[in-house]
Amino acid sequence: MDLRPGADSCYKCTSCDTSCPVAEVDDSFPGPKFQGPEQWRLKRKEDTEIDDSITGCSNCMRCDGACPSDVPLSQMHNTARGEYVDNQMTKLSREYLRNRILANYGTLAGIGSKVPRLTNAIMGNSLVQKLNERVLGITAERDFPEFADQTFRSWWKQRGGPNVESDEKRIAYFHGDYANYNTVEVAKALVRVYEAFGYEILVPDQRCSGTPMFANGMLDDARRSAAVNVESLGDAIEQGYDVVASCTSCSMALRQEYPELFDFEGTETVAANTYDALEYLLINENVIDPLSEVDAADHDIPDFAYHAPCHSRNQGLDRQAVELFRHLDGVDVADVGDSCSGISGTYGWKEEKYEYSMEIGEEMFEHMEHAAGETGMTECPTCSMQMEHGTGYEIDHPLQVLEAALVDTDVEI
Amino acid sequence: MAIESDVVVVGGGLAGATAALSAARGGAHVHLISANESTLRQASGLIDALGYPVADADRGAEGGGAGADAAAGPLADPFAGVDDLPADHPYRLVGADALRKGLGLFDDAVGDLYRGGHTDRNALVATTSGRAKPTARYPRSMAPGLVSDERSTLLVGFEAATDFDAPLAAERLSAAGVPFDVDGVTVAFPGEYRADAAVTRLAHALERDEDAGGDRTTRQRLADRVRPHLDDDERVGFPAILGDSHVEEVRADLSERLGVEVFEVPTGPPSLPGIRLSDRLFEALDDAGVSMTTGTPVVDFETEEDGAGDDRIDRVFIDRNGARIPYAAEQFVLATGGLVGKGLGSDRERATEAVFGCHVPQPDDRMEWSEGGAFADHAFARFGVRIDGRGRPLDADRAPEFGNLTAAGGVVGGADVAREKSASGVSLATGLVAGRTAAEEV
Numbered sequence: 001m002d003l004r005p006g007a008d009s010c011y012k013c014t015s016c017d018t019s020c021p022v023a024e025v026d027d028s029f030p031g032p033k034f035q036g037p038e039q040w041r042l043k044r045k046e047d048t049e050i051d052d053s054i055t056g057c058s059n060c061m062r063c064d065g066a067c068p069s070d071v072p073l074s075q076m077h078n079t080a081r082g083e084y085v086d087n088q089m090t091k092l093s094r095e096y097l098r099n100r101i102l103a104n105y106g107t108l109a110g111i112g113s114k115v116p117r118l119t120n121a122i123m124g125n126s127l128v129q130k131l132n133e134r135v136l137g138i139t140a141e142r143d144f145p146e147f148a149d150q151t152f153r154s155w156w157k158q159r160g161g162p163n164v165e166s167d168e169k170r171i172a173y174f175h176g177d178y179a180n181y182n183t184v185e186v187a188k189a190l191v192r193v194y195e196a197f198g199y200e201i202l203v204p205d206q207r208c209s210g211t212p213m214f215a216n217g218m219l220d221d222a223r224r225s226a227a228v229n230v231e232s233l234g235d236a237i238e239q240g241y242d243v244v245a246s247c248t249s250c251s252m253a254l255r256q257e258y259p260e261l262f263d264f265e266g267t268e269t270v271a272a273n274t275y276d277a278l279e280y281l282l283i284n285e286n287v288i289d290p291l292s293e294v295d296a297a298d299h300d301i302p303d304f305a306y307h308a309p310c311h312s313r314n315q316g317l318d319r320q321a322v323e324l325f326r327h328l329d330g331v332d333v334a335d336v337g338d339s340c341s342g343i344s345g346t347y348g349w350k351e352e353k354y355e356y357s358m359e360i361g362e363e364m365f366e367h368m369e370h371a372a373g374e375t376g377m378t379e380c381p382t383c384s385m386q387m388e389h390g391t392g393y394e395i396d397h398p399l400q401v402l403e404a405a406l407v408d409t410d411v412e413i
Numbered sequence: 414m415a416i417e418s419d420v421v422v423v424g425g426g427l428a429g430a431t432a433a434l435s436a437a438r439g440g441a442h443v444h445l446i447s448a449n450e451s452t453l454r455q456a457s458g459l460i461d462a463l464g465y466p467v468a469d470a471d472r473g474a475e476g477g478g479a480g481a482d483a484a485a486g487p488l489a490d491p492f493a494g495v496d497d498l499p500a501d502h503p504y505r506l507v508g509a510d511a512l513r514k515g516l517g518l519f520d521d522a523v524g525d526l527y528r529g530g531h532t533d534r535n536a537l538v539a540t541t542s543g544r545a546k547p548t549a550r551y552p553r554s555m556a557p558g559l560v561s562d563e564r565s566t567l568l569v570g571f572e573a574a575t576d577f578d579a580p581l582a583a584e585r586l587s588a589a590g591v592p593f594d595v596d597g598v599t600v601a602f603p604g605e606y607r608a609d610a611a612v613t614r615l616a617h618a619l620e621r622d623e624d625a626g627g628d629r630t631t632r633q634r635l636a637d638r639v640r641p642h643l644d645d646d647e648r649v650g651f652p653a654i655l656g657d658s659h660v661e662e663v664r665a666d667l668s669e670r671l672g673v674e675v676f677e678v679p680t681g682p683p684s685l686p687g688i689r690l691s692d693r694l695f696e697a698l699d700d701a702g703v704s705m706t707t708g709t710p711v712v713d714f715e716t717e718e719d720g721a722g723d724d725r726i727d728r729v730f731i732d733r734n735g736a737r738i739p740y741a742a743e744q745f746v747l748a749t750g751g752l753v754g755k756g757l758g759s760d761r762e763r764a765t766e767a768v769f770g771c772h773v774p775q776p777d778d779r780m781e782w783s784e785g786g787a788f789a790d791h792a793f794a795r796f797g798v799r800i801d802g803r804g805r806p807l808d809a810d811r812a813p814e815f816g817n818l819t820a821a822g823g824v825v826g827g828a829d830v831a832r833e834k835s836a837s838g839v840s841l842a843t844g845l846v847a848g849r850t851a852a853e854e855v
Contacts, residue, residue, distance in 0.1 A: 013455065018613040018683045027607050065708045068449055255734035271735040283738060284414045315733055316709040323704050 003040055003079065006072040010037040016073055019066035021340035022058055025359040029056040032063035036076040043080070050084040055095075057081065058344035058353075059215035060310040061252070075260040078214050085217030098136045102346040103216040106177035106208040109147070113181045116147035139354040142389060145182045152180045152187040156203050166200040171280070172236035173201055174229075174245040174254065177208050178381040186381075189403040190246050190277055196407050197285050202241050205232045209250040211311075212346045214257055226262050229254070233274070234266035243274040246399060248312035248379045249345065251276045255315070276312070276379070278320055278398050287402070288327045290413050294405045296330035301404050303332040303373030304396070307364055307387060309380035310340050321377065321398045328405055334371035339363040341378075343386035358390070365390040377401065415728050415739035418444040418704060419855040422848070423711045423729065423768060424748030424756065426452040427837055428822020430694045431515060431844025432746045432851070434522060437701035439852025444740060445703055446731060448710035451691045452754060457679040458653070458686025459538060459555075460519065460527070460841070462512060463491035463504070464547035464834025467790075487547040490534050491838065501827040503839050506802055507846045515841030516549060522697040526689065528556045537561055541577040541652065541680055543585025547834055552686050554660045557648050558676035560586075564647035565594040568678065569639055571602045573610055576681050577652040598642045603634035612654050616685050619663050620656035632663065636670035646673060653677035653686050660689065706740075709733050711749075711768050716815070725816045726769070744817045744851035747771070747806065748844065751797055751823035764796050766824065771798045771806040771814045773826065790829070797826025804847035817854065819847035 010033065017023055017031035035057055042048050054077065063073040089096050101108065112119035122128055123144035133140040150158075152175055171194060179187040194201055206229055213222035233243050233254070245251040254274045258267050281287050304325070308318035318338075325333040342360030347353050368376060368391050376387040376395035384395040406413060418441075422433045425447025433445045464487050488494045495509040504512060520530040529536055529550040537545040537560035545560040558566070570579030583597030602615055604625040617623075618631045625634040639649060649667075655677055656663035668675045679686055698705065709731040716724040728741040749756030749768060758767045764775050764782075776782060776792055783791045798806040804819035821843035823836070830836035 013682045014611060015450075015455065015683045017611040018688075019450075020611070023611055024614060024617070027605070027610070030607070030609075031611065066450055068452065068455065070449075252734075255736065259735065268735060273736070275736065279738075283416055314708060316706045316731070318707070319705050326702075 003072065003076055006076065007037040007040045009069045010071045011069060013068065015066045015068060016063035016071075019062045021060060021062065021342065021360045022056055022356065025356050026056060029053060032057070032073050032077070035080065036063070036073040037071060039080055040076050043083075049088055050080050052084065052088070054081050054084050055217075058347035060340050060344050061314050062310050062340065065314050072260065074257075078219070078257065078261060081217035082219035086219070089217075094135075094137055098138060098350070099216040099346070100218060100221075101136065102138070102349055103213045103218045103221060104208070105212055106181075109177055109181040113147045113151055116149055120146045133351050137351040138349055139351045141354055142349060142385070145385060147181055148184040150184065152184045153203065155184065155188065156191075161203075162195070162201045164195045164198060164200050166198060167240075169197070169199045170239075170241045171199050171201055171244045172204050172233060172241040174206055174209070174233065174243055174250055174274070175203070176206075176245065176247045176250040179246055183381055183384075183397070186246055186397040186399060189397065189399040190244075192407045193281070193399055193402045194244075196413055197281065202236055204236050209245075209247075209253040210257065211249040211253050214253070214261075215345050215347065219261065223262060226258055227264055230258065230262075230264045230266050230270050233270045237269060237273045242280065243270065244277050244280050245274065246277045246379070246397065247381055248276055248309050248315065248317065252311040252315060276315065276317055278324070278379070279317055282320060282324065287324065290406055290411045291324070291327045292329070293411045294328060294409055296328055296405065299404060299409055301328070301331055301401065302375045303371070304334070304375050304377040304401070305336050305368040305371035305373050305393070306333050306377045307336050307341055307368070307383055308338070309378055309383045310344070312379050313338070321379070324398075325401065328401075332372045333377065334373065336364055336367035336371060341380075341383040341386040343382045345382050348382075348386060357386070361386055361390050368393065415741035416444065417741050418442045419742060420444070420744045420746065420848075420851045421446060421729060421740050421742040422746040422748055424750060424822065424824075425450075425705075425707060426748065426750060426754065426822060426840065427456070428840035428844040429746070429748035430698060431518060431841050432748055432819075432821045432848035433698055433703050434518060434694075434701055435845045435848025436744075436746070436852040437698070437703050437848075438518075439849055441744070441852040441855045443703045444742065445698065445705045446709065446711055446729075446740065447705070447707045448749075448755075450707060451695070452750065453691035453694065454687050455682035455684060456687040456690070457681075457684055458552050458690050459546060459548040459679055460516075460529075460550035460837040461547065461834040462516065462535070462549035462838030463488055463494045464535065465832060466494045466497055467829055467833050487537065487545070488535060491549060492533050499827065501799060503800065503825050503828050503843050504835075506800055506827070507804065507842050508802070511846050512838055512842040515838070515845040518845055519550065519841055523690065523693050526553060526693050527551065528553050539582070539586055539591075539650070539678060541582055541678055543582035543589070545586070545589065545591070549838060552677065552689070554653070554655065554664055554677040554686070555679065556676065557674040558650050558678060560591050562648075563593045565645065566596070566648050566650060567639075567642060567644075567646035568595065568597040568650045569642075570597065570599045570652060571615070572599055573602045573606060573608060573615065574612060574652050574654060574680075577678065582678070596642075596644075596646070598639075600635075600638045603629075603631050603638065612680070612683060612685065613657065616654040616657050619654070620659050622666075632666050632670065636667060639671060643671065643673070648674045648676060650676050650678045653680045653684065657685060658689065658692065660685075706731065709738070713737065714769060719816055723816045726818055729768070743855050744819070745815075746847045746851055747798075747818060747820040747824055748822045748847070749824050752793065754823050756824035757796055764793070766798055766806075769814065769818065771820070772808045773798060788832070790832070794829040794831060795826050797824055799827060800825055800843065803850040804843060805850070819850050821847035
């Protein structure tokens with residue numbers, strides 16, 4: 001992949017550096033301009049290794065949006081990080097092992113969720129948490145996410161698949177690992193909301209989108225996952241389904257990172273036919289009119305402190321929830337500002353990054369506490385963890401709010 | 414299906430924001446689409462209207478050079494200069510009243526963040542390169558630094574913020590004959606930071622007044638370092654990194670510690686005054702109920718024929734990582750910027766308007782695009798679409814290109830904004846008109 005044109009487009013304005021949440025708190029991190037165009041130029045020279053500061057990047061990808069010159073910064077970071085891990089990182093090191101485990105969360109979750117109560121009990125044990133920190137470098141400060149009693153896919157199978165059939169309105173749901181194993185209620189909300197709008201839903205075979213793998217430079221793992229996803233989703237698209245994801249990092253991976261890093265047959269087709277769940281509804285359905293009929297006060301829908309995840313911001317989706325719920329009477333949805341939540345997927349789980357992660361999140365926590373509601377809202381499962389961790393609030397997904405307003409009420413859609 | 418609104422504004426700079434605000438105040442539901450984060454974040458934060466007259470008589474003069482404008486000196490009153498501008502200058506087309514109302518809309522949107530609205534006259538603001546720039550509005554944080562003010566001045570630069578060489582700026586201002594004594598000094602920024610720390614990092618250190626070691630905070634330590642250089646100076650200017658959203662608090666604190674008034678000197682990108690202005694304007698847009706999508710370029714459009722056989726734009730498409738998302742509206746505003754902002758594209762043959770392919774008048778011979786000197790009267794500097802009095806871009810026969818399109822800002826030609834110092838004013842005047850026309854027709 002030739003990154004030369006991208007490197008040449010950089011005119012050193014440093015807008016990316018001012019957008020970087022890590023450089024803001026970590027003085028040892030030289031920022032995206034160095035990690036991108038400068039590191040790329042340096043490594044053109046033989047004998048020049050990739051600077052290990054690349055592992056400080058959390059892959060929030062905000063620099064992409066900040067660049068006025070369309071330099072593919074996150075693509076450069078992903079590429080450099082992949083090379084660093086492949087060629088320079090010791091595969092027996094604690095860091096490699098830890099990162100590999102974090103990056104392949106879905107594999108472990110698949111095992112753990114077979115016996116959810118037992119796993120929850122073990123992972124919630126403070127001694128196990130301390131051991132994780134000591135042995136693996138996974139912070140003991142955070143509570144491990146609980147597994148649902150029943151995975152989404154098992155629920156879907158037990159339910160007998162879709163309740164709605166349609167030849168015109170068909171979506172293939174990319175739930176990702178987290179909504180399958182942990183926040184099953186988000187996946188169920190998607191099913192109920194989309195079926196209420198008359199969609200036939202397919203739940204295709206899928207693996208992790210690859211987001212945590214990119215962030216840890218595990219590009220081989222990501223490639224294996226992506227190959228399965230592109231083939232499976234490509235088949236669905238051929239059958240007339242559009243792909244819809246409820247996690248904005250999953251949709252980001254399918255839409256941007258796959259075409260930037262891989263060239264399977266059908267990669268571009270999958271990217272061009274993948275949407276965020278709320279985005280797709282807003283393009284294709286009149287959500288506003290029925291929502292305007294509802295009074296939230298009659299249905300116990302609380303006020304919300306909304307945080308736009310970086311990966312939603314980078315897709316230009318950061319405003320959609322706030323703008324949509326303006327039409328829901330009796331609810332105040334406050335945007336808690338444009339800062340990063342700080343967790344960035346696996347970043348905030350690393351023992352040596354935990355303090356930075358909380359420092360980055362500080363602005364968001366403050367704004368959440370100033371907002372009217374004591375419930376949070378966001379599209380991203382790990383932002384959700386961070387929001388809960390910093391404030392103790394319960395956090396909903398916009399689809400759950402739509403479910404409460406449109407499905408659980410008798411409003412006509 | 415499509416995302417629907419009354420008015421779609423394409424472009425998130427000053428012109429786009431002004432057009433969106435103007436249309437929203439006219440009662441329309443507006444959707445603002447911006448290809449990247451607002452270019453205001455790179456801007457100095459100064460709002461110029463017309464700094465130097467570039468009259469018809471100067472155009473096409475041999476060699477150009479700094480020419481008549483430099484000799485004439487800065488304009489005291491931008492409104493007084495409008496009638497002397499070329500007939501196809503945007504100010505002549507939309508009228509001086511549009512400039513006045515555009516500035517009024519700006520004043521209302523930014524509130525206490527800005528100064529200059531009390532008079533028609535230009536203020537002179539000292540820049541980091543030691544020049545005096547004529548400007549119609551300026552951030553409040555720069556107010557005590559005006560060049561017309563005769564108080565003796567100390568300029569302070571930071572070793573880490575290399576954009577501002579304070580001793581050099583002071584020397585240049587003195588040489589330009591400013592009516593006050595001015596000195597410059599460079600100090601180390603208090604605390605331990607990378608040598609190339611982002612300016613926002615330093616700004617936040619000042620805003621949060623972080624611990625700078627030895628039981629002293631950033632601001633305390635900064636005041637300690639500046640005080641020995643203070644002699645009998647009556648005001649102190651720093652590069653514009655005195656905090657992010659709480660600049661007035663930082664400035665008040667430093668002023669008190671130093672016993673003299675502290676002000677900011679506008680800096681290059683990335684610019685804190687630009688970021689503050691961008692934040693404030695987008696807050697105003699949010700309050701006005703404007704919907705916004707950022708980070709997604711408009712890449713295509715579809716038209717339909719109206720009853721009279723003319724084309725109307727039906728919808729535009731944004732590119733979201735390969736997916737084409739349609740945005741439908743009754744009216745559209747083009748505010749994508751000029752050659753630098755990429756609203757105009759160019760190759761070896763032609764300069765073109767990038768989104769709708771509107772007519773861009775230009776010499777047929779490419780050799781006539783530019784003149785000899787770097788700062789000469791270049792034809793390319795005036796490239797852009799030509800509009801009528803209601804902001805509609807015109808085709809080669811001077812008929813509206815589309816029945817429902819207006820244009821504003823850098824994409825509108827006819828002004829050499831860099832020589833005239835008129836970029837912001839052109840954005841405000843044309844943005845006001847473009848948004849007003851759009852709202853009237855909804």
